[in-house]
Each structure stands twice: as structure tokens, then as C-alpha cells.
Amino acid sequence: MNAPNATQLKELVRYATLAPSSHNTQCWRFHLEERAITILPDLSRRCPVVDPDNHHLYVSLGCAAENLLQAAKAHGLSGQMIFDAAGDGAVRITLAPAQAEVTPLFKAISHRQCTRAEYDGQPLKPEELDLLTAMGTGAGVRVVMLTQPAEIERVLDYVIRGNTAQINNSAFVKELKLWIRFNDSEARRKGDGIWSRTSGNPSIPRWLGNVLLPLILRSQPENEKCARQLRSSAGVAIFVSDDDDKTHWVEVGRCYERFALQATALGICNAFLNQPMESIQVFGRSNQFCRGCPQTFSKAGLK
Ligand SMILES: Cc1cc2nc3c(=O)[nH]c(=O)nc-3n(C[C@H](O)[C@H](O)[C@H](O)COP(=O)(O)O)c2cc1C
CATH class of the missing domain: 3.40.109.10 (NADH Oxidase)
Known part of the structure; x- marks a missing residue:
């Protein structure tokens, strides 16, 4: 061999x-x-x-x-x-x-990307939901698919509370700045981080980005943006693990990635809205939001 x-x-x-x-x-x-x-x-x-x-x-x-x-x-x-x-x-x-x-x-694999945007509001077919559910399931990990408007509104409530807590936390904004690539040259040089151009912003020097980010990042417009993104999506997928340890976190990652690759293969966009999971200090280890990653998903036709 x-x-x-x-x-x-x-x-x-x-x-x-x-x-x-x-x-x-x-x-x-x-x-x-x-x-x-x-x-x-x-x-x-x-x-x-x-x-x-x-x-x-x-x-x-x-x-x-x-x-x-x-x-x-x-x-x-x-x-x-x-x-x-x-x-x-x-x-x-x-x-x-x-x-x-x-x-x-x-x-x-080479086409998958997170698409955090407003979607076309179209529901997915039952067979598409079934396939995504199968791909998002693993050892000690399951995916809960929420497609009803009332369920999505409930998730939105958590996202808004998490988002508000994060944006009002100066340590969060400081850490975010470290990982934003404000211009093309630092994006190329570092080869990591969040390239601000992918969210439609101009390429600016780091010193200017550092000054502008805390002034631009405001909870109300960000919450309104999240609401538009969530309400225009076909649903929310919540990855839930039986236990809260490294083994299960890795398995959640495998399940999410299969889900995301399958979605890509079907022409369905998705993005993370993890604010409630990242604001554990606000929510505690809640049963309503177990460990995992909330995802919005929708058919490719973006607005
Ligand atoms: C565990 C995990 C959590 C993430 N949480 C968020 C999130 O809360 N909000 C968000 O917009 N993107 C989130 N992302 C998406 C990353 O920012 C994204 O994967 C990264 O910028 C690379 O872009 P790409 O997935 O389009 O290749 C998360 C990704 C992972 C793997």
C-alpha cells in the first residue's frame, strides 16, 4: 500500500x-x-x-x-x-x-462561503430541509431546524440581546478591531481575519479604521440589519450537542461544515448569527440556546 x-x-x-x-x-x-x-x-x-x-x-x-x-x-x-x-x-x-x-x-469546498445578507425570503423544499438535517447530524450532535416565523422571531430576540451586549462591550470592539483587515494590503499580508471590503466597506488605513469602527458600530442599526437578515431567511438551524466539551465542539464543527457544503451544493446561502452563544455571560448556559451555532439559511437569490 x-x-x-x-x-x-x-x-x-x-x-x-x-x-x-x-x-x-x-x-x-x-x-x-x-x-x-x-x-x-x-x-x-x-x-x-x-x-x-x-x-x-x-x-x-x-x-x-x-x-x-x-x-x-x-x-x-x-x-x-x-x-x-x-x-x-x-x-x-x-x-x-x-x-x-x-x-x-x-x-x-472551494465555493462555500458565509453570506451574511438579506435573503430572498423563499422557503426551502422539504427534501432540501431533510438533506440539510441529515448532513448536520453526527455523534452526539443534532440540528434543530426552525422555519416558522414565530420561532425565527424568538431567535431574533436572543440575537438582538446578544448583539446589543457585544457592541456595548468595549473589550469586544477592541478584539474585533484586531481581526478586521481594514485595507487590501493588510488583508493580503496577513491572509486571515475579516476583510472589511467583503461587507461593502472601502479600503482605509488601519489608524482610520481604529478611529471609525467604534463610531460606526452601533447596536440599533446592527440589530435592524440582523432583523432584516433573519426575517428574510428560510429558517434558522441550531446545532445542539449532548455535552459541552472539546470532543462535542469538534463534532459540531464537522456537522456544520457538512451542512454548509450541502447547502452550497444546493445553491443555498447561510451565515452564522452566534451573538447569543458568544454572550454567555448575559444568558448563562441556557437550555433554550444549547451549545452550538445558530445559522440562518436561504435559497441563493439574494436581494
Ligand atoms: C465557530 C464559528 C463561529 C462564527 N461566528 C460568526 C458570527 O457570530 N457572525 C458572523 O458573521 N460570522 C461568524 N463566523 C463566520 C466567520 O467569520 C467566517 O467563517 C470567516 O470570516 C471566513 O469566511 P468564509 O466562511 O466566508 O470563508 C463564524 C465561523 C465559525 C467557524
């Missing part, structure tokens, strides 16, 4: 790094062996304010692992994933030769 060569392993890592990560921190490191790749957390990229217990960081590792497993299959390798929770935790994927299978999920 031939082991994958270094070029193949690096290609799998490239696909893994196309995964989403909270604030686009790309909070992962990769250790390559002859027949295995280990994904390790890069704790120097953690966000202590928005993610004090690192659960988003481990969800992001799970997203990267799912991409890597889908890419391995497409490259004629079967991957087995084990999460070792000892210490900071490590996602180890062993690779063995197998029949190559190019799945719709693999094909979607």
Missing part, C-alpha cells in the same frame, strides 16, 4: 484551510506524517472576549477536519478521525488508500 506523498498531504491541508473559522482566525496548525495528518489548535489565535472557553476555536477545527476528510476521499484516500482530548486536544486523521470518490460536498 502506497502512502500519500508530501504534495498530496499538502493539498489536503489546503482544502482544510478553506474551512470557516470564528473571526477567520484560522486557529489551526497541521502536523504531517507518512499516513496521517494531525490538526492542532493554535491557541495564539484564540479570541478570549468573544470565545472565552474556546468552543468556537474547536468548532473551527472540526470544520477543517471535515473538509480534509472530504478531500481525502476525492484523492483516493480513506480518512479515519480520532479526537484526542488530552491536553489542548488534537484531531488526528489517519489515511489509507481507497477508491477515489468525488462527492458533491467535496466539489462545494
